[in-house]
Amino acid sequence: MKILIIEDEKLLSDSIKDYLEGEKYLCEQAFTFEQAKLMVGSSDYDCILLDLMLPGGDGLDILKTTRLRQNDCGVIIISAKDSLDDKLKGLSIGADDYLAKPFALPELAMRVYALIRRKKFHANNTLVSNDITINLLDKTVSVKGQKIVLTHTEYELLLFFVSNPGKVLSKIAIAEHLTGEMADMMDSFDFLYSHIKNLKAKLAAAGVTGCLKTIYAMGYKWIE
Secondary structure (H helix, E strand, O other), X not given: OXXXXXOOOHHHHHHHHHHHHHOXXXXXXXXXXXXXXXXXXXXXXXXXXXXXXXXXXXXXXXXXXXXXXXXXXXXXXXEOOOOHHHHHHHHHHOOOEEEEOOOOHHHHHHHHHHHHHHHHHOOOOXXXXXXEEEEOOOOEEEEOOEEEOOOHHHHHHHHHHHOOOOOEEEHHHHHHHHHHHHHHHOOOOXXXXXXXXXXXXXXXXXXXXXXXXXXXXXXXXXXX
């Protein structure tokens, strides 16, 4: 799951990033209005943490851009502004939640989890596909009740595939999901092929085969 932190206070932004990466999220940062606008316009995110007061512009304009481009992205406003008018305006434009500064990082993490669960997984704590059960809360995977051990990257790959059944996912889309803006600097997709090969092998060892199809010259598709 990929999160964009739009916050001009670097110490706070870094604290949020460190904490959420400890919770196994991929985090990217924007510190100015222009930087945030560029990133929102060029990449997809599962959740955006949005400060309203940014150097160079109003965070609410970023919210408008987000809703025009990727309407299923969760947005949590994190701001020192705590007036009722600010909350109502943000929510009316399309924010999903509002958390006033200062806040506890565990509370922010739980709100992020709850929002992504509601937006992406229909408020479920588990996903089930082809005898595979993914527990979203503790990030574990089992097949017919038997737990299988996946690396963080393998888990994120499986979750990405299972949450997009029947869709052809391009190599660049998968790479961006796993690495964020680092995908633009890759010379090859060898790392991706290696992780997919390992994931397939672990699923096959657990008795699950044929669900992840390679679509020649296009990408991969998860079959339910």
